[in-house]
Amino acid sequence: MFTLNPQSGIPIYRQLAEQIRRMVAGGQLKEGDELPSVRDVALEHAVNPMTISKAYSLLEVEGILVRQRGKPMQVAAQKKSAHNEQQRLAHLHPQLEQLVLAARQLEIPDKLLLSSLRELLAEK
Incomplete structure (x- = not known):
């Protein structure tokens, strides 16, 4: 689901957060879609789970993701006008x-x- 490059010079959590932002802005991830667990993403990309958790938490603070106890992270409701072409291009x-x-x-x-x-x- 995600492409992470440890050699890019950009911290992994920022790479992940930016990819999720783009996927939400572009409509690939919609309200209510569940994200893979922190553990699953960490194992798939051989990174520390805290790195994935940091990205998810950052996006939660921004209002892009929502955490529900006992359930996977989900895409939060987005403003309908928030993703016009110019705003998506800005990403x-x-x-x-x-x-x-x-x-x-x-x-x-x-x-x-x-x-x-x-x-x-x-x-x-």
């Missing part, structure tokens, strides 16, 4: 900035970068 802004910076450092021309991105989008 990608940090990654786009990193991509542009890396392309500039590697001296990759804009046309080549855009064509590579188009190809990748077509593949997926």
Whole structure:
């Protein structure tokens, strides 16, 4: 369900929290959907359960997730207007900035970068 990269330089809990935010914003996770348990995610990705718990707790404080005693974490009710296209795109802004910076450092021309991105989008 999640893709976590320990070598990315971004803390695992932030990677997980951002992926869940995007999945909720994009409608892949809807109100009432249950998330995998802390233990299951930790075992699947070979990380400390406290790391997963930290991400879930952060999202609970933000109102994205809700905890119900004896049940898995669930996606909380979201504001209906909270996920227009521009707001969903804003979730990608940090990654786009990193991509542009890396392309500039590697001296990759804009046309080549855009064509590579188009190809990748077509593949997926």
